[in-house]
Amino acid sequence: xxxxxxxxxxxxxxxxxxxxxxxxxxxxxxxxxxxxxxxxxxxxxxxxxxxxxxxxxxxxxxxxxxxxxxxxxxxxxxxxxxxxxxxxxxxxxxxxxxxxxxxxxxxxxxxxxxxxxxxxxxxxxxxxxxxxxxxxxxxxxxxxxxxxxxxxxxxxxxxxxxxxxxxxxxxxxxxxxxxxxxxxxxxxxxxxxxxxxxxxxxxxxxxxxxxxxxxxxxxxxxxxxxxxxxxxxxxxxxxxxxxxxxxxxxxxxxxxxxxxxxxxxxxxxxxxxxxxxxxxxxxxxxxxxxxxxxxxxxxxxxxxxxxxxxxxxxxxxxxxxxxxxxxxxxxxxxxxxxxxxxxxxxxxxxxxxxxxxxxxxxxxxxxxxxxxxxxxxxxxxxxxxxxxxxxxxxxxxxxxxxxxxxxxxxxxxxxxxxxxxxxxxxxxxxxxxxxxxxxxxxxxxxxxxxxxxxxxxxxxxxxxxxxxxxxxxxxxxxxxxxxxxxxxxxxxxxxxxxxxxxxxxxxxxxxxxxxxxxxxxxxxxxxxxxxxxxxxxxxxxxxxxxxxxxxxxxxxxxxxxxxxxxxxxxxxxxxxxxxxxxxxxxxxxxxxxxxxxxxxxxxxxxxxxxxxxxxxxxxxxxxxxxxxxxxxxxx
Ligand code: WT7
Numbered sequence: 001x002x003x004x005x006x007x008x009x010x011x012x013x014x015x016x017x018x019x020x021x022x023x024x025x026x027x028x029x030x031x032x033x034x035x036x037x038x039x040x041x042x043x044x045x046x047x048x049x050x051x052x053x054x055x056x057x058x059x060x061x062x063x064x065x066x067x068x069x070x071x072x073x074x075x076x077x078x079x080x081x082x083x084x085x086x087x088x089x090x091x092x093x094x095x096x097x098x099x100x101x102x103x104x105x106x107x108x109x110x111x112x113x114x115x116x117x118x119x120x121x122x123x124x125x126x127x128x129x130x131x132x133x134x135x136x137x138x139x140x141x142x143x144x145x146x147x148x149x150x151x152x153x154x155x156x157x158x159x160x161x162x163x164x165x166x167x168x169x170x171x172x173x174x175x176x177x178x179x180x181x182x183x184x185x186x187x188x189x190x191x192x193x194x195x196x197x198x199x200x201x202x203x204x205x206x207x208x209x210x211x212x213x214x215x216x217x218x219x220x221x222x223x224x225x226x227x228x229x230x231x232x233x234x235x236x237x238x239x240x241x242x243x244x245x246x247x248x249x250x251x252x253x254x255x256x257x258x259x260x261x262x263x264x265x266x267x268x269x270x271x272x273x274x275x276x277x278x279x280x281x282x283x284x285x286x287x288x289x290x291x292x293x294x295x296x297x298x299x300x301x302x303x304x305x306x307x308x309x310x311x312x313x314x315x316x317x318x319x320x321x322x323x324x325x326x327x328x329x330x331x332x333x334x335x336x337x338x339x340x341x342x343x344x345x346x347x348x349x350x351x352x353x354x355x356x357x358x359x360x361x362x363x364x365x366x367x368x369x370x371x372x373x374x375x376x377x378x379x380x381x382x383x384x385x386x387x388x389x390x391x392x393x394x395x396x397x398x399x400x401x402x403x404x405x406x407x408x409x410x411x412x413x414x415x416x417x418x419x420x421x422x423x424x425x426x427x428x429x430x431x432x433x434x435x436x437x438x439x440x441x442x443x444x445x446x447x448x449x450x451x452x453x454x455x456x457x458x459x460x461x462x463x464x465x466x467x468x469x470x471x472x473x474x475x476x477x478x479x480x481x482x483x484x485x486x487x488x489x490x491x492x493x494x495x496x497x498x499x500x501x502x503x504x505x506x507x508x509x510x511x512x513x514x515x516x517x518x519x520x521x522x523x524x525x526x527x528x529x530x531x532x533x534x535x536x537x538x539x540x541x542x543x544x545x546x547x548x549x550x551x552x553x554x555x556x557x558x559x560x561x562x563x564x565x566x567x568x569x570x571x572x573x574x575x576x577x578x579x580x581x582x583x584x585x586x587x588x589x590x591x592x593x594x595x596x597x598x599x600x601x602x603x604x605x606x607x608x609x610x611x612x613x614x615x616x617x618x619x620x621x622x623x624x625x626x627x628x629x630x631x632x633x634x635x
Contacts, residue, residue, distance in 0.1 A: 003029050006396035009415050012277045012428070019428040019447040020455075022078075026429060027056070027458055031269055035308075036071050037062050041265075047099035047456045049483065052476045054456045055598070056266035063236035064245060065142045067327050068307035069105060069211070070231045070236070082310045084131050084143050085331055087178035087318035096131060098310070103133075104227075106234035108139035111226045117170055117203050119144030119237050122247065123169040124200075126150045126159060126190060128177030129317045132206045132223075133293050134303050141245060144237035148259070149249040151294025152177060152184075154577045154579075158257075163197045164532050166247050166465050170202050174222075176209035187213040202380055222592065241265035247465050248296055251515035252474065253486075253505035258464030260402050267300075267405050268308060268318035270459025271557045274406040274427060275305030278396055279368050280413050283438070285338040286365075288314035290328070290346065295373055296402040300459075301341060305406070320346050323442065326357035331386075333361040340388070341370035341398075343511040344380050348541045351383040357385050365608045368413045371393045373511030374543045381420035395509035399499050400512070401485060403475065405459030408432070409497050431455040434491055435479050450503060452482040472613070476573050505601065507536030507544050510580050519582075521567050522575035528552050531598045533591050537608035545583035547608035549591055549630065561587060584608070584635045589624040607631055 003026060005014050019026040020353060024044040028359045031041070042059030066186075072079070077099035077610040084094040096104070117123060124144050127133040140147040150162050160341070164173065172192045177184050191214070194200055204223040205213070239245075245264045249257040281287055287306055293315075306313035314335060320328050324594070327386035328350065332340060350357070369389050376384075376397055385395055394413040400406060408430050409423040416424050426432050432448030434442045442449045460483070463472040488500040502508065505516045516534040523532045532550045539545035549567065591598040606615055607630055618624045 002033070002274060004034055004273060006412055006415060006428070012412060012415055012425075015428045015433055016417075016426070020431060022631070023429060023455060027269065029513070030273055031057060031265070034209055034267065035067050035270065035507050036063070037516050041241060045456065048482050049476055050534040052472055054460060054462060056263075056269075056456075056458045057241040059586060060241040060265055061238050062265060062268075063142065064264055064304065064308075065105060067136050067235050067268060067272075068304060069098060069102050069136065069522055071311040073102050076310060077102075079310070081307060081315045082131055082134055083312055083335060085314060085316045085318075085335070087180070087322070089327070089330065094131065097310070098453060101135070102631045103232040104135050105138045106232050107227045107230040108132075108135050109142040109234040110230040111204070111223060112139055112145060112170070113143055114206070114226070115235070117143065117145050117372035118238075119148065119235065121170075122146045122148055122166045122634040124148050124150060124159075124166075124171045126152055126173045126186065126291060127206065128152050128174060128179075128184075128186070128208065129292055130174070130206065130208055130313055131315065132172075132174070134315060137246075137293065137299070137303055141233055142236050144239055144243065146244045146246055147532060149294050149299070151292055152186060153294070153579060156189045157196075157575050158577055159189065159254060160193040160196045162249050163193060164260070165249075165256065167199050168197075169200065170204065171200055172204045172206070174208040174209045175207040175213050178209060178317060180319045183209050183211070185211065187211075191216070191634065217473060238252065239264045244461070244611055246299065247425060248299060248402055250296075251506060251513050251518065253515050254517040255470075256518070257465075258470065258474070260461040261463045261465050262405050262459070262461050265357060266458030266460070268304065270406045270457060271300040271305035274459075275301060275311070276309055276405050277412050277427065278398060278410050279339040279341070281306070281309055281311050282338065283310075284311050284366075286314065286335050287339040287341075288316070288331070288337045289341040290316060290320070291341070291372070293341070296405070297341075299415055308580070320350060321378065324351040324357065324440070325350055325442075326360060329358050329361035329363060330479055332363050332366065336365040338365055339368040340366055341372065343373040344371055345374070345510040347371070347376070347380045347384050348543075351380060352541070352570070363388060363390070366393045369393050370380070370398055371395060372400070374508045375501060376421060378420045386419075394418050394562075397421070397423045399487075399497070403461045405461060408453070408457075409499075422492070424496045426497070429457050430496060432489075434484065435484075435491060440481055445491050445493050445495055448488065448500065449480070451485045451487045451489040451497070452479050453497070454482055468518045506567070507534075507546060509536070509544050509546060509579065510542040514546070514576075514580050516546075519572055519576060519580050522548065522572050523548065526564075526568060528554070528564060529568070530625075533601060533604055535605040536610050536612075537602055537605070539583065546580070547584045547586070547604075548582040549586050549588050549604055550590050586630070586633060586635050588630050588633070590623055590629075592624075592627050592630070593620050593622045595620070597622070603627060604630075606633060
């Protein structure tokens with residue numbers, strides 16, 4: 001029995017039991033059989049969830065790109081590694097073989113070196129979904145530089161915050177990007193950000209939209225001529241197992257974004273193992289994840305997981321609605337996609353469109369459908385199952401987080417029976433548990449509680465860049481000795497998990513993780529705003545949307561509310577990005593507060609969600625009268 005590829009339910013239970021009984025042995029066998037090492041580890045695992053400190057495969061030496069590229073060119077150099085589908089459906093797709101990927105990554109790596117980038121330096125990658133994004137990431141890994149990819153939809157100030165937090169020396173960007181019928185001027189966003197980032201020494205620019213841009217003398221350079229001149233051979237930097245591989249930012253419920261740090265060996269093993277099992281990838285399959293590499297889903301399941309398995313991974317530059325809402329299905333047909341992984345928000349948006357968009361395409365190649373990023377509601381699940389999967393492709397509802405590095409709870413297709421809205425069972429090596437409000441573990445089934453993980457897994461983030469204390473407080477303090485996910489979940493009679501959503505002040509909008517506090521901070525900078533509170537409310541496409549309750553410094557005539565609403569959303573767009581804009585803004589005479597002055601978000605959440613029947617006891621509030629006023633003026 002190989003631990004690496006699970007083929008039936010009995011085997012799943014057996015392997016899971018083994019992974020709990022002998023976790024070190026379990027992961028060690030996988031590490032031994034499926035990866036190439038420059039030096040073997042001295043110790044599989046050392047850990048302490050109180051410090052907290054976790055180390056996997058200490059003493060081992062490797063380079064992840066040797067595992068993702070070099071070893072495959074010996075056996076399948078002509079196989080397509082990355083299949084690039086451009087925004088414009090009339091432009092040809094590009095098949096980048098493992099041989100070509102090797103050359104292009106090495107050339108890119110040599111360019112980075114020539115600009116002075118060394119092992120341990122941080123490089124910010126701010127690129128659209130073009131092959132250079134994956135190549136830049138791999139080139140950093142080749143030379144041991146730590147990549148920090150920032151989603152190219154973030155604003156200049158959000159970009160600057162991230163560049164400064166991890167002290168990046170270089171930014172890799174493009175002259176612009178295509179997004180459906182629009183083009184976006186990425187370079188000027190970078191220029192604005194860099195006004196505030198003196199630590200950035202160089203900017204490399206990929207030509208994508210052929211726009212004329214300003215190059216800052218001594219700092220900016222087009223990358224194409226440098227790539228052409230660079231050697232196609234670049235010796236990989238030999239890394240320690242626990243050397244950082246990348247930083248990826250995720251929003252917290254308060255404060256600045258958290259730079260989650262993932263390390264080399266554990267992340268590699270975990271992303272590869274979960275990719276193989278959750279998608280049941282077989283040689284010659286074509287796998288497509290529609291996420292952006294700017295998010296963890298793209299890191300683990302467009303780049304590292306698939307490439308570590310020698311897979312063909314599709315990279316799509318565009319959007320599901322361009323040139324029309326049949327684009328996803330057209331691509332599935334064109335490239336005969338076998339595994340398709342997307343987000344509930346995309347499914348819900350497409351489910352609103354005519355079925356003919358789907359019916360015009362042959363989707364018979366599909367074998368596995370995936371969902372990620374937020375709970376998938378029953379209706380969307382059935383639409384996906386009936387119309388895309390034709391009731392023959394299992395849906396894997398995969399629960400995980402930026403922090404976990406890879407999928408944690410998910411059915412294994414053709415192995416685990418699926419139930420709509422249930423992420424189902426933990427993958428081997430994962431030990432979830434539910435905790436009650438007193439901090440006690442809840443035993444038995446048919447229970448709900450806060451979702452924690454009891455034992456380390458190789459893919460977990462090891463720290464928050466520059467702030468280990470915050471890492472400890474955020475993930476290991478609510479329930480000492482356990483990793484707390486921030487999600488609530490229930491466990492049904494047979495032990496299946498169903499994720500019910502965040503239990504903190506993070507709202508998931510269209511699959512994007514948004515902390516409400518940073519948005520409030522942005523709004524409060526508006527000169528007319530006294531204070532604000534933002535909560536999520538159910539939205540039929542986005543899953544959740546944002547509702548802002550805003551108190552103005554001066555009420556009365558002075559300003560037109562409609563203009564103010566626009567200005568508030570403008571401020572949010574500038575500080576964070578358009579994804580954080582508010583759907584509803586209500587101007588209130590005050591915000592409900594406890595006697596100690598804390599805003600009672602629970603009440604606001606209920607009002608925003610039109611669930612006023614059960615507001616609970618409001619009499620202990622400092623200002624109970626505002627509640628009725630807010631209800632009366634609800635939007
Ligand atoms: C949060 C993590 C995991 C990659 C994309 C998002 C929510 C994620 C599911 C799911 C219900 C889910 C959780 C989690 N979430 N997958 N299958 N069912 N909720 O990564 O941005 O770090 O967000 O997304 O609330 O905590 P992220």
